[in-house]
Amino acid sequence: MSGEEFFEGRSEEHSDEDPLLVVDVEGFEGPLDLLLDLARRQKVDLHEISVLALAEQYLAFVETARSMRLELAADYLVMAAWLAYLKSRLLLPEPPKPEGPSAAELATALASRLRRLEAMREAAKRLADRPQLGREVFPRVRRDEPAPSGEATFTASLYDLLAAYGRQRQRAIRTHVTVARRPVWGLVEARAALNRLLGEAGEWISLDAYLLRYVVGPEMRATVLASSLAATLEMVREGRVRLHQDAPFAPLMVRRAEPAGAPA
Amino acid sequence: MSAGLAWRGGLAIAVSNEPALATAHSEAMRMAEAILFASPEPVPVRDLAGRLPHDVDVESVLSDLQRLYVGRGINLVQVAGGWAFRTVPDLAYVLAREAAEPARLSRAAMEVLAIIAYHQPATRAEIEEIRGVSTSKGTLDALLETRWIRMRGRRKAPGRPVTFGTTPAFLEHFGLNAITDLPGLDELQGLGFLEGKIPADLDVPTPSDDLLLTDQEEPLDGDALAFGPTPGEED
């Protein structure tokens, strides 16, 4: 069955609500948070969200932001790349592929990630709502009773120690000249992005296509390509991902190396 | 008033069949009351037992003492694996001025804290996986500064990432006796939300703030440290 049948397509009517979606991204704790918010707007139980509609709303949001020349954090763009990929798989008839999860499974996984995030949000709220020491509940505070002098004991925590060391090293860092930042996509960023992207899919993805489409403006094309390639190679070396190219200059296909716990 | 009655009730026992026993019991209650009152930290039952006369039934001393404070402005509660006196939550409004208003955690920090609490031992990457966003340095720093979380050890996994967990101070702050008292824990467990994606196989998805490392962790050791979080296999 196609993704279209599987998930009710509600995309068109939702794109009308774009103005609503042009929200201050600062208000969100990241792309997953934004997705969660979008999912809630579908006004159904989180078990019944339409992932396809969600993907489309998210992509519309990102497009709008880009057209308004709003700068989006890399995380949002990586998620966009991933959702674009998922969307294309949901819309295309599923080819009989032996390896990797189906599009529907990926969609389900995304939905359950959202539910898990929501559950942890709720847990955080319940924790925060508990009577807290020094706010709702008070201990006895030691008063003026003189402490009988004995052998002095001292206390300090590892945190104190590390903070003290960090403070001093920080001074040394500050005395160094800092060069103005060029828009580059660092290796670390690229690596994190790849991890997120690949963490979702168990199967071959043509990376550069998605990354380039969403992650970059033209001025960052080169750096994104270079960094993702370097990061990919590094991850291949570590045995975390596999890389595959059909022919010279053909698209680079990447997939996560199967870790423990994945379907055999 | 009601407590006064209760206490008189306690004394009444002294005039009962076994006077000596009753006296020893209420004397132990006085001692326990004084010890718990004077101790800055919650007192574990073991410690209390070690400081009361040997023939005393500590559990019953504690439960009688706890009952004595029911309905009062102070309660005897179990927190962080010990017993302590605390003002009752419903009087918070009267006591607000005692507070050197503690810094409120941001929503993000609270979320990271919750994830660490429910998923501990948890690495930064695992936290980020759940939140879908990278954790700002300031957030972990702020949490470490509260002393509610600590670095536990390292995960036995590529990169040997540092694992985080909560401290007894966390339990004390949130009035929990043990980490398994976290609100909604069973429910989250039932839904499979606490299952780590990383070491899926043998992992028992119950948060552990045990001082001992789990078998998926190793001590915060290592030469690897000096070179940062990348694995030391430079061959």
Place this chain on the structure above:
Amino acid sequence: MSAGLAWRGGLAIAVSNEPALATAHSEAMRMAEAILFASPEPVPVRDLAGRLPHDVDVESVLSDLQRLYVGRGINLVQVAGGWAFRTVPDLAYVLAREAAEPARLSRAAMEVLAIIAYHQPATRAEIEEIRGVSTSKGTLDALLETRWIRMRGRRKAPGRPVTFGTTPAFLEHFGLNAITDLPGLDELQGLGFLEGKIPADLDVPTPSDDLLLTDQEEPLDGDALAFGPTPGEED
């Protein structure tokens, strides 16, 4: 939980003959109890009155509360112009060991300790170079008193300065398995203790708290001392 019971207990009083009055009075007793318990200083009657509802007879609240604690492990007493809970004098022997409150190290001492930990063996001049300020003798003395640092030996260098290092007690106190467990710069950065790009020349040598001296050190022993600061490079 216990608070829930407490509340119900409180409500139960309301079913007496003069519900409103009794409730107001016992509610004021609860409040006074909590306030006195949580106050760092004895609370003057005036202050207490200002924090209880206006129509409450503070004196009778206090005397009822005092009566409630007669014969207990804690008493409500008048001290220094105010009211406070105190453990009863006859139980002092039980409480003797509450005493020694551990002292906190000053910030300067903490910094010196951190440098010694990371850069050991380190001389005073080396510590000062890193900190950019001179180290008072008092700071080092205070640190020696903690028994977390010790004088290791002398650097084989002009002036033969004393080298400092950490002790096993240091590892134990900070919960480290080995001195090399200390997080490296990258990790400090990851945890939010450092910001910005770490310059390449800012590195941490591998610290050594080995009991054996390094080959840059010689023993602290008396004979060598007796001959004064002769440079050791005669060989």
